[in-house]
Ligand code: ADP
């Protein structure tokens with residue numbers, strides 16, 4: 001038996017439905033999923049198959065109906081409300097399709113948020129935010145507002161925000177789908193280079209076949225279930 005702590009993420013028998021009795025929608029119908037430290041796992045499948053629901057349950061944004069989900073050998077639901085929030089704040093970073101930056105805050109202020117939530121001083125938070133913006137190639141745009149940045153730059157700010165507190169797990173929901181091909185690839189290069197080598201786990205939901213080559217494994221989902229998992233996919237080149 002593998003010890004539970006060998007996995008970054010380990011879910012078994014997850015179910016989740018929305019709505020009440022008459023118009024209930026079953027979004028997850030029994031999902032088993034594991035992700036290793038340092039792994040880049042992609043989750044693919046048709047629209048509505050449950051991808052966003054699954055990563056939201058993994059990240060603790062949504063509560064599951066049934067099943068288990070451990071992160072780093074620990075079930076966050078076993079913690080008190082306060083400890084759970086702190087556990088997730090320390091261990092998880094998020095990147096969303098629509099960037100989700102706060103429009104009235106500068107790039108630096110947006111990237112500082114996870115650190116401020118963890119109780120760091122503004123000074124420390126901004127210094128680390130500047131460093132993170134440097135790592136995504138935006139050192140000269142620290143004081144720009146999101147509206148003054150291109151889509152690709154905004155998504156790189158979102159990547160900096162997801163990584164600034166060095167979480168062990170980064171969850172991304174369609175991070176390249178609002179971007180053109182070249183910009184999407186740049187964002188993926190940034191994610192891949194910042195994630196690999198330090199044991200950080202990335203789970204990336206995508207429709208975008210052009211980025212499949214970045215994955216270590218691809219989990220194919222359909223109708224609330226994982227149908228199969230592909231390993232070591234050859235990089236797919238542009239035609
Ligand atoms: P995907 O991300 O793969 O497109 P989702 O996880 O968003 O799929 O959705 C899975 C199913 O759950 C879909 O049928 C969707 O319509 C439904 N669903 C998602 N969110 C809600 C919600 N907040 N209320 C009701 N139904 C929802």
Ligand code: MG
Nearest residue numbers: 051052053173
């Ligand atoms: Mg979705």
